[in-house]
Amino acid sequence: MKMELKAPLSFSSALRRIMISEVPTYAIENVYFYENTSSMYDEVLAHRLGLIPIKGVPVSGDEVIVLTISKEGPCMVYSSDLKSESGEPAFENIPIVKLAEGQKLELEAEALVGTGKIHAKWQPCNAVYKQISNDEVEFKIESFGNMDAEDIVRSSLEILKNKAEKFLSELEGRELSDEN
Template sequence: MASPMSNVEEIRNRVVLGEFGVNNVHTTNFPGNYPGYDDAWDMRNFQENFRIDVVNTGDDSIEFDMVGIDAAMANAFRRILLAEVPTMAIEKVFIYNNTSIVQDEVLAHRLGLIPIKADPRLFEYRNTGEDDADGEGSEIDTIQLQLKINCYRNPKASKDSSDPQELYVNHMVYSRDIKWVPIGNQADVFADASIGPVHSDILIAKLRPGQELDIIMHCVKGIGKDHAKFSPVATASYRLLPEISLLESVEGEKAERLKNCFSRGVIELQDVDGRKVAKVVNSRLDTCSREVLRHEDLKNSVRIKRLRDHFIFSVESTGILAPDVLVTEAIKILMAKCQRFLNEIDSGEIK
């Protein structure tokens, strides 16, 4: 029989998914909310238990685990990824000529949302004071891009053709048509950098013969909480690590149904003396489905839980910075916030 202390520890460290609700959910994990259980915060215990495990990395995404932290810290890290890691994005659009059917303001908005491949760590924030009244910027805080293109009829097109791809030249304006125009010494400083749109196939506008675009764009450094165009991630999310336990042996046809109640790979069937027996293979793959609780003869055979301090992070970059760089930069920002808070305490600003 489980001791009272182990029951409290179970409540403190697990979230249980019940048939009609979620148990053991509290608005805070602050120490002292669980009577009879000593969960006072201790630096040594935190250092021993906290870890980051990188599970999977790719060119545009990364999956990693943060273990041994509070939900508030996990969410703070997620929000920093979304809104406080700086990037370069188009801020000012100077339209000298636009004879397309796309209105100037709509075109400017579309251009602003195109992710720009440029390392923001190599640039300064743009001065928005009186010194920037002319809007020119400089080589240390501005990237200048140009879109100059016109559409005309293809002289080699067949007379019987009705395909715009054959009839017209430059009738589809893509992000690859945007060119970088170096300012000052940028051509030398960023000689090895391919500054420009991250993706070359983003459709900007459609033209017909006689229509043209002549646009100059200024990219500046900013953060997502000022405008979504500066956000460096397509998605940044986390979920609690699933923990699935079988409370009794499940065999035969019941085992087949149990397997089908979960995501593929969570439960597999093993052959034991000619009998098919269900076994939990990889709880991590579970997607929080409670399908099994709809089966009267199965719902008491399994328990679905989540580890309260084990967070599975999934970060997908827009391509401006590599996902591992984004995570590193977010950690630096979080550390700077903590240091700033400590400095305010030491200076007496916070009592």
């Protein structure tokens, strides 16, 4: 998504940082292996699963999406094999592991809400901007698939607005205490 913004460079920088590090998204955090006879260690598979973008716009911070895989080889296990009643991977064709004849993979994964500040797996996008003039920039926002770019921008603006309101209320509180 491309957009032009008429605002000071400092505002553009703050908006970009919030898009990358503070917009909450889903990512697989906990993986419970019931059977893994593949050639890949549990820890490596858990790391690979964590980097698969999960679709959804979190409403609260305590939501959990449970995904499961139950596959038997020979086959390639893809992100489309992650099954859930409440969420799905953003892309279906991400390879996870190749199973040979007789190998099995059975697991349960929990996608939790987090932000890019905690780990890169929760980053919703890549955002860059180019300064066109003193008060105008061109943004390029590339979503990783877990949220629409428009939703990322809206969430970022809401977060920035809330931070500004909090700052103003604390400033007003400080002024009141200085008067006393």
